[in-house]
Amino acid sequence: MTAELSIPTPTTEEDNVVHHHRRWQDYFTFSSDHKVIGIQYFVTGFIFYIIGGLLAEGIRTELATPDPDFVDPATYNSMFTMHGTIMIFLWIVPAGTGAFANYLLPLMIGARDMAFPKLNAVAFWIIPPTGLLLIASFFLGPAQAGWTSYPPLSLLTGKVGEGIWIMSLLLLGTSSILGGINFFTTILKMRVPSMSMMQMPLFCWAMLATSALMLIATPVLAGALILLSFDLLAGTSFFNPTGGGEPVVYQHMFWFYSHPAVYIMVLPFFGVISEVIPVHCRKPVFGYGAIAYSSMAISFLGLIVWAHHMFTSGTPPWLRMFFMITTMVIAVPTGIKIFGWLATMWGGKITLNTPMLFAMGFISTFVIGGITGVMLAAVPFDIHVHDTYFVVAHLHYVLFGGSVFGIYTGIYHWFPKVTGRHINDTWGKIHFVLTYIGFNVTFLPMHILGLQGMPRRIAMYAPEFQGLNQICTYGSYVLAISTVPFLVNAIWCAYKGEKAGDNPWNALTLEWQTTSPPEIENFEVLPVLTTGPYDYGDTERVEEPPKVFTNV
C-alpha cells in the first residue's frame, strides 16, 4: 500500500522546486498538473459549447417556419451534424470526464496528481486542434449525415467533410481512451492508504464506472470509423451495399459505443449530484452502497442495450426483445439513485443556494428523460416514435436536463474551491430560473411533435406542426440568453468575488480539506481520513451551516 503512495508525481524535479506559484502561462502550455488540465478542459469545452449552442439557435431559427427559408437544406444538415458532434465530443464528454474528473479525482482521494500526468496532458492537447479541425471543415463542405453518420448516406455527401469528421472523432476517441486509462488507474491505485473503496466519494465510483465504459466501448467506435473511412476514401465495401456491404453492421458497431457514450456523458454527473446534495442538505447520502453499486450496474448494463437504437433497422425479433428487456432493466439502478437522492433531501436542512437548485433541477428534468427512455425501450411504441422529435426531446432531457444541469451544479458547487472566491448566488439563481424555463419550453413540446408525426432531422415540415415549433424556438432563445448571466457572473467573480476560505460549505470530502485554490501538489501532508465522505448529521459536531453569499 505504501508503495502506491510514493507516487507524488511532480512532472519534473525542476517543477517541484521552481513553480511554487501558479503562473497564468501554465493554462496555455503543456502543463501536467491535473488541476490546470481540468480547467483547460472546462474552458475549451465551454467555448465549443457556445459554438454548438449557436448552431442550435440556427437550427431552431430554421424550424420557426415550415419552409427551408433560413439556410439551405444541405447547410441545415451540416448544422445539426456539427451541433451533435460538438456537443457530445467537444463539450459534454470533455466537461464531465475531462474537467470534473481531472480536477476532482486526485483531490478527492488524497493524491498529488493523476497516475499518468503527462498522458493526461496529451489527452487534453489532442482536443483543441481536433476541435478546430472539425470546425474548419465547415468551410470545406462539412459532413451532413448526422452525428450517427450512417452509410450509405455518409459515403455520398462529400468526401472532404466526412473524412475530416471521421478523423476528428478518431482523435477525440483516442483522447477519451487516454483519459479513461488515467482515471481507472488513479481511482484504483492512488487513494490515501486510509481510504477503502467503500469510503470513496460517490463521484469516484461514478468515474470508475465511466472510465470502464470509455475503455471498453471507444475502441469499437474507432473500428467502425476506420472501416467507414476505407469505404469513403479507398472504395471498399464494408458498409456500402453497392459493393455488397452491410450498412446495418455499421449501426451495430456505432451504437455499441454510442449507447455507452450516453452513460459516459451522464454517469459523472450522477456522481456530481451525489456529492452536492448531502453537503447542502447536511445529511448523509441515503444508501451509499446502493448508489455506488448502481453506477457499476449501469455501466455493465449500458454495454448490452445498444440495439435499442435499431428497432426499425430490421433487427431480428428475439434480439429486439432482448434489447428491450436489458434497456428496461437500466431503469432499476437509475431509479435507485433518484430515490436515494430524494431520500437524502428528506428530513435534511436544505440550503436552497444555486448548486442545490441546479441539483434539484437535474433530478426534476432527468427523471423525464429517464421515463421517456423506458417508453422508448418498449419495442411497439418505439417503432412509432423512433427517429422522431420524441427522441430529440428524450435525448435532450438526458443530455441537457441531465448532463448540462449536472455541469452547472458542479460549477457552482466547486467554484469556491477552484477559484478561492464565491460566485454570486443571486445571479446564479437568475441563471438557474432562466435555464430551467428555457430548457423546458424548448424541449417539452418536442415530445408532442414526435408523437403527432414530425420526424427528426428535417429542414422542412408540415404546416400543422408550426405552432409547437415556434414555442420551441422561443424557448431556445431564452436558453441562449440564460448563458449570459452565468458567463458574466463566473468571469467577474473569479477575479472579484468574495474570498471563500478553504471550506465554505463545511463539506467533508478531501478536496475541501486543503486550501482554496488547492496548492500545486494538493496537500501539504497527505491527509488521513477522520470521517467518511458524508458523515453529516453528527449531533456532536455542531457546525455552522453553509452560508449564502450574495454580495460581490
Next chain:
Amino acid sequence: MNIPSSIITLLLGIGLTLVSLWYGQNHGLMPVAASEEAAHIDGLFNAMMTISVGLFLGVQGVLIYSAIKFRRRPGELGDGAAIEGNVPLEILWTAIPAAIVLWISIYSFEIYNEMGGFDPEANGAHAMHSMPSGKGSAMAATMDASMAGMPDSSKLMAAVGVGASPANQGKPAAVNVNVLGLQYAWIFTYPDANITSGELHIPVGKEVQLNMNAQDVIHAVWIPQLRLKQDVIPGTPTELRFTSNKVGTYPLRCAELCGGYHGSMVTRMIVHTPEEYDAWIASQQQSTQAQADIVKQTIAMNPANMSAGTYLAPYAKEMGVKPEMVNHLHHDMNMSIASATK
C-alpha cells in the same frame, strides 16, 4: 383540525393515482389510430403514460415538498438527521420499478406479437442481397423490375420487418405493393394490377403487404396513424404488413435521414372503401399504357445516362413534388449515382 399525517399521505396517494389514471387515458397526444394494432399500441402507451405521470408527479412533489418543508430557516444551525439508509425501503424501491418494467416488457411482447413482429416469414435471412451490382445499372434494374411488376421479391428472399399478425401468418396478404424509396420520393408498384403510383392507395379492412427496397441510401417508411415504421435499406429487402380499419388520407413520411430534402420525402396513404379502391385500380390501369410508353422511352434512353430529375419528371406531379425539388434531386442523384457506381 388535526388530521393524522397517515391519512393525508393516503389521500395524496389516491389523488395521485386518480390523476395518473385520468391523464393516461385522456392525454390526446397520439394522432388517429387507423388500425387495430395501432389502437393496441396506444393502449400500451396509455399504460406507460399512467405510470409515468404517477412517477413524475411523485418525484416533483417530493422535490417541491422537501424544498419547502426541509429548507434551512434563517438562523437555523446544525445538520439534518444522521440517517444513512434504510434497507427495507431500498429493497422496496428496487423491487417495484423492477416489477413495473417487467410488466411493461411482457405487455410490449404481447402487443409486438399481435402486430406480427414474430412472423417467421418477416424475419428471414438477413445476409441475402438483391442489390444489382454496379456499372450504372442500379437504376435501370430497379426501374425495370418495379415497372414491369417485378416478381414479389419477398418470395425470393425473406425480408425483415413487421410481418403478419398471428391470425394471418402463412397466408399471402390480400394486397401486395412494392415500395421503392429513393432521394426524395416513394414509388409504389402494384405487381398484381401492373400499376405504378406516387401515392399509396389501399383498401380498408384488407391485409396489405409492403415489400420495400431502397435505391440509394437508407430511408424509412413511417405512417404515424398506423404507428408503423420500418427502415428501407438498400440491398436488404424489408416488409410491413398491416390492415387499416379507417378510411382516410394519412401522411407517409420518410423517417431516416436521407439527405437535404429528407423533410420533403412525404407522400400520402389513402385508405379507400373497397369500391373506391377497385375504381382507382381501374382508372390507373387505363393510364398504364401511357406510363408504359414513358418507361419504354426512358429505358431506350439507357438509364445509366439519364438523370434522376429526367426520370422522375413524369411522376413529379402525382408525387406532390415541387419542380425545384426535382432540380435538386437531379444534382444530388447524379452525385450519388456517380459515387455509387465508381
